[in-house]
Amino acid sequence: MPKGRDEAPQFNIFSAEFARCPQPVYAQMRKACPVTRTTLTDQPVLSRYEDVAWALRHPEIFSSAMDMQMALGTERPMIPQQIDPPAQTRYRRLLDPHFSRRKMEALMPSIRRHANALIDSFIDAGECEFDEAFAIPLPCTAFLDLLGLPEQDLALFLEIKDGIIRPAKLRPELAADLEGQKQARVGSGKRLYQYFERTLEERRRLGSERDDLLSSILSAEIDGEKLSHTEILDICFLLLLAGLDTVTATLGCNIAYLATNPDQRRRLLERPGLVPGAVEELMRWETPVTAVPRLATRDVEVGGMAIEQGELVTLLIGAANTDESHFPDADTVDFERERNIHMAFGAGPHRCLGSHLARMELCVAMEEWHRRIPDYRIKPGETPRFSPGIREALYLPLVWER
């Protein structure tokens, strides 16, 4: 008989303290039990590398079809993230070529330009709040480029994105009002559907062949059939939700780490060729997307512990990525790590569609930032603040010599 939920120790993985520095808690969780539980919501959590990897590779047991549970303002599942194989595979076949490393490399010059334009706007001040000034706008402009949307839509996108992901950021009165937040999400979700409906309509009317993702999606076919209008909307919804916050959070985690670890920063300045290795290692160590959810399709046993059918299971990627059993000296941040099989972009069939875009954006941003602002630190007397779940550095005040 597997052990039941009463025997699983509980951990709080939603606190601001955890978000600021999760690694020691990860270690406790891995050690405590193969399946721990969340406080308050009492949901199962997997934290060992082996278990998380296994769950990610078994979508028939750990399903991604949970659009209703997540309540992100969607009217249907996001494609392909909230769809299981084999249907998901058909969408990935269609989308993967548009996100290949080779395709993403073509966007590099424009990202570099955007990064420098942003830096130009604040470098002379000798200080900035990194999230607002750089980490938020950069991935957003990249996203608009990729889809072929006008740059002046940036502010609108940021507002809709926050309305869905962090409704309380725009409307602080909703901070403790979960029902209100849910309704705000639905409202923002509607605006997003409407925005894309309008844009798609326009594209169809003009009928012009443009070399951007939106045009490609419009003309794409699966088994000889074009995508339906709702399928296209559900893909757009995902691209926006998955593509913006994640890179924003990673930029913040990386710069916060390097601001507080000057020796590591100096190594990067002396050897800029280390940037890609540093990006990988900080993805592992910081794991900005700390966890991904899955829905148990049946009763299942993990490490002698019972998980019940219908439970929402948290796969704690950050804990897997700091597991000693797969990463020697897991607590050492080593930009030249010999073997780095981190799962910060997931694993199995749902491997992050945008991983090559993210890596490229991160490398370019790290290169340009350190080329232009090599010496920076946290503003004296200030403490950075991180959000749980996706560890965005919501408040990261930096200073440097002018």
Added chain:
Amino acid sequence: MPRVRVDLAKCVGHGRCYVLAPEVFDEDERGHCVVTAAEIPDSLAEDARRGERNCPEQAIRVED
């Protein structure tokens, strides 16, 4: 000469292999792994092993 095999049923396109060892691995249209030659000269063996070591799906095998 060392032989390089990729289990395409396991590959999901992380792309670590062709980034870390571009002389041994390439990408197909979807960004999944393609081995440039099944048999490689000894001079590329370490590159091939770097790709093997860093594949998160453990889809690559290098055999002497």
